[in-house]
Amino acid sequence: MSDVAEKVKKIVIEHLGVEADKVTETASFIDDLGADSLDTVELVMAFEEEFGCEIPDEIAEKILTVKDAIDYIEAHQS
Amino acid sequence: MRRVVVTGLGCVTPLASGVEQTWKRLLNSESGAGPITRFDASDLSVRYGCEVPIDTDAEDCFRPAEYMEPKEIRKVDHFILFGVAAAQQAVEDSGWMPEDEEDRCRTGVMIGSGIGGLPGIEEGAVTLHEKGPRRISPFFIPGRLINLVSGHVSIKYGFKGPNHAVVTACSTGAHAIGDAARMIALDDADVMVAGGTEGAMCRLGIAGFAACKALSAGFHDAPERASRPWDKDRDGFVMGEGAGIVVLEEYEHAKARGANIYAEVVGYGLSGDAYHITAPSPTGDGAFRSMRMAMKKAGLNADDIDYINAHGTSTPLGDEIEVGAVKRLFGNSAKSLTMSSTKSSVGHLLGAAGGVEAIFSILALRDQVAPPTLNLDEPSEACDLDFAPHQPKERKIDAVLTNSFGFGGTNATLVMTRV
Numbered sequence: 232m233s234d235v236a237e238k239v240k241k242i243v244i245e246h247l248g249v250e251a252d253k254v255t256e257t258a259s260f261i262d263d264l265g266a267d268s269l270d271t272v273e274l275v276m277a278f279e280e281e282f283g284c285e286i287p288d289e290i291a292e293k294i295l296t297v298k299d300a301i302d303y304i305e306a307h308q309s
Numbered sequence: 310m311r312r313v314v315v316t317g318l319g320c321v322t323p324l325a326s327g328v329e330q331t332w333k334r335l336l337n338s339e340s341g342a343g344p345i346t347r348f349d350a351s352d353l354s355v356r357y358g359c360e361v362p363i364d365t366d367a368e369d370c371f372r373p374a375e376y377m378e379p380k381e382i383r384k385v386d387h388f389i390l391f392g393v394a395a396a397q398q399a400v401e402d403s404g405w406m407p408e409d410e411e412d413r414c415r416t417g418v419m420i421g422s423g424i425g426g427l428p429g430i431e432e433g434a435v436t437l438h439e440k441g442p443r444r445i446s447p448f449f450i451p452g453r454l455i456n457l458v459s460g461h462v463s464i465k466y467g468f469k470g471p472n473h474a475v476v477t478a479c480s481t482g483a484h485a486i487g488d489a490a491r492m493i494a495l496d497d498a499d500v501m502v503a504g505g506t507e508g509a510m511c512r513l514g515i516a517g518f519a520a521c522k523a524l525s526a527g528f529h530d531a532p533e534r535a536s537r538p539w540d541k542d543r544d545g546f547v548m549g550e551g552a553g554i555v556v557l558e559e560y561e562h563a564k565a566r567g568a569n570i571y572a573e574v575v576g577y578g579l580s581g582d583a584y585h586i587t588a589p590s591p592t593g594d595g596a597f598r599s600m601r602m603a604m605k606k607a608g609l610n611a612d613d614i615d616y617i618n619a620h621g622t623s624t625p626l627g628d629e630i631e632v633g634a635v636k637r638l639f640g641n642s643a644k645s646l647t648m649s650s651t652k653s654s655v656g657h658l659l660g661a662a663g664g665v666e667a668i669f670s671i672l673a674l675r676d677q678v679a680p681p682t683l684n685l686d687e688p689s690e691a692c693d694l695d696f697a698p699h700q701p702k703e704r705k706i707d708a709v710l711t712n713s714f715g716f717g718g719t720n721a722t723l724v725m726t727r728v
Contacts, residue, residue: 248380269447276444285443 235282235308236301242277243297246270256298274300282308313490314728316568317403317502317556318668319395322655323359323549325369327398331655331665332672334369335680336701340533341655342547345515353515355524357532359549359656360510361391384448385457386426387508387550391661392458393465395552396420396502403556403568405500406466415499417470418459419489420506420554421481423660423715426453428511458506470498478715479620481505482553482663483723487577490557499562504554504664518548521587525623536657537684538621538650539628539692546622549656553664555671560728572671572725576607576710582718589627589714593634596620596712599720600638607724609708611642614724616679616704618670618711621650622657631712632692647704649697653683663713667723670709674727678703 240254247264260266260274275291278284282304286294294300320327323341324334341359350356362370373382376394385393396418400406407413433449451457456474463472471492475485482505489503518524525545528535536547563570580602582595589595604611617635621628628650636643651669652658658665673679678701685698695702708726 246380248378269451272447276446280444 235305238281239297239300242281243274246274246277254297257296259296278304284308310494311496312560313493313557313574314560314563315555315571315574315671316558316563317399318571318671319398319402320551320553320665320668321361321371321391321395322551322665323361324655326371327369328668330369335651335654335669336678338681338683338700339654340683342532342535344532347510348512353512353519355515355519355526356529357535358510359547361551385452386429388422388425388506389458389461391508391552392420392506393461395504395506395554396462399502399554399556400466405556413467414469416468417472417492417498417501418462418468419473419475419485419501419503420458420462421475421485421660422455422458422506423478423481424507424509425455427509427514429453431511431513462502477719478717479659479662480713480715480719480721481660483667483711483713483721484579486555486667487579487721487723490574490577493557493559499559501557502554503557504552505661506552507659507661508550509659510548510550515548523624524548534684536623536653538623538653538682539688539696540685541687541689543623543625543628545624546657549658551658551665552661553668555667570728572674573728574723575726576603576724578602578606578722580720584718587716589630591630593630595718595720596631596634596714597637599722600634600710600712603710603722603724609724611639613708614646614710615706616673616709617646617648618666618709619648619650620712620714622652629689629691632694643694647679647695647697647702649679649682651680663721666711670711670725673706674709674725677706
C-alpha cells in the first residue's frame with residue numbers, strides 16, 4: 232500500500248469511527264462507512280490538511296470512495 | 310389545567326456524574342472546586358473553578374463514551390455532551406422510551422443553555438485567524454448551537470413533540486422546566502425532557518466573567534472555600550459546568566403507566582428586573598415578584614414552604630438582596646423555613662444551575678433533608694435565616710421553592726410538592 236493510501240485510510244478510520252478492515256479502496260464514504268454529507272466535507276478538509284493541498288469544491292463533490300481520494304491526492308500532491 | 314409531575318432525573322456535576330452519586334457527595338458536604346486543570350489558566354486572574362471530572366480515576370467521574378459514540382463526541386461542545394448525558398440518565402430513570410409513533414409525537418424536549426459552545430468558538434476563532442476559513446469544520450456551527458442539545462436528544466430517542474431551547478443566562482434551567490411544564494399543562498405534550506446544561510469552562514469564559522467582576526478571585530490557596538454564599542468574606546461566584554435535566558409528565562399519564570413520581574411542579578413564576586445588564590435590582594423587586602407569582606400559581610401559603618434552594622451565588626450584592634426578597638414575601642414564616650445554596654458545593658453552573666438545583670430540591674423533598682451551605686462561617690448582617698450551614702439538615706419538607714436569576718435581569722422560580 233502506498234504511503235498516501237495508508238494516510239488516507241488512517242484519516243477515514245479516525246473521522247468516521249469505523250473498523251480498519253471496512254476501509255477498503257472501493258468503500259463508499261456514505262454508502263459503506265456511514266458518513267453523512269457533513270462528514271464528507273470534513274474528510275476532504277482533513278485530506279487537505281494532511282497532504283498540504285487544496286481540493287476545489289467541484290472536485291471534492293466527486294470524491295465518494297477511498298480510492299477516489301487516494302487517486303486525486305496521488306495525482307495532485309505537491 | 311393539567312397537572313405536571315417529575316418522573317425522571319439526570320445530572321452531570323462537578324461532584325460526580327449521576328443523580329445519586331452527586332447527591333451523596335452533596336450531603337457529605339464535599340466541594341467540587343479546585344485549581345483549573347483543563348487548560349492553561351496561568352495568566353488568568355481567576356485560576357480555580359468547579360470542573361466536571363472527565364475520564365479521571367474517580368469512580369463517579371463523567372465518562373462521555375457511555376453516552377455518545379467517540380466520533381460524535383469529537384463534533385460537539387462540552388455543553389452538548391453534558392446535556393445529552395444528563396438527558397439519557399433522566400430518560401432511563403423515567404422508563405419512558407416510547408416506540409409508538411403517537412407517543413413519540415407527544416414527547417418533547419426543552420433543554421437550554423446560558424452560553425452554548427464557548428470553548429469551540431474560542432478554538433474556531435483561532436483556527437480562522439491562523440489557518441483561514443477553509444479550515445473551519447462543517448461541525449463548527451452544529452457543535453455550538455444551544456438548541457442542538459434538544460436536537461440530539463430528540464434524534465436519539467425519536468421524540469417528535471415540541472423541540473425548543475431556553476436561553477436566559479443563569480435562569481435557563483429553571484425557565485426550561487417551568488416553560489416545559491406549561492406545555493404539558495396546556496396539552497402541547499404529555500412528556501417533556503427539560504432542563505439546562507453548560508460547558509463554558511475555557512479561557513474565554515473565565516476571562517469574560519472575571520472582567521465582569523462576577524467571579525471569586527481571592528481564594529487561590531483554598532478553592533474549596535471560595536463559594537461561600539451569605540458569608541461576610543464572599544467575593545464572587547465560582548464558575549461551574551454540567552447539566553441538570555428532568556423528565557416532566559402529565560400526572561394521569563405517569564400514573565397510568567405506573568411511573569415513579571418524584572414531585573409535582575405546582576408553581577412557576579418569572580419576571581424581569583428592568584434595571585441593569587449584570588447587577589440585580591437593589592430592592593430585590595424582580596426576585597420578589599418571581600417568587601410571588603410562583604406561590605400564587607401554586608396556591609400555597611407562606612408557611613407551606615419548608616425549603617428554599619436559593620440562587621445564592623456568593624456574590625457580595627446578590628446574596629443579601631435575595632434574602633431581603635424572601636423575608637419580604639414570607640414574612641414571619643421566613644424564620645421557620647430552611648434556605649440553602651448548593652452553589653457552595655458545586656459552584657455556579659450558569660444555565661445548568663436551575664436544572665441541578667431543581668433536582669436537589671426534589672431530592673430534599675424525597676429524603677426530607679436540606680442540603681448544606683458550605684463555608685458559611687460568619688453570615689453577613691441581615692443574612693439571618695436558617696441556611697443549613699456546613700451540614701445538611703434533616704427536617705419535614707413537603708413543599709420546596711427554587712430561585713434562579715440571570716444576567717439581563719431575568720428571574721425564574723419553581724415551586725414543587727410531594728404527591
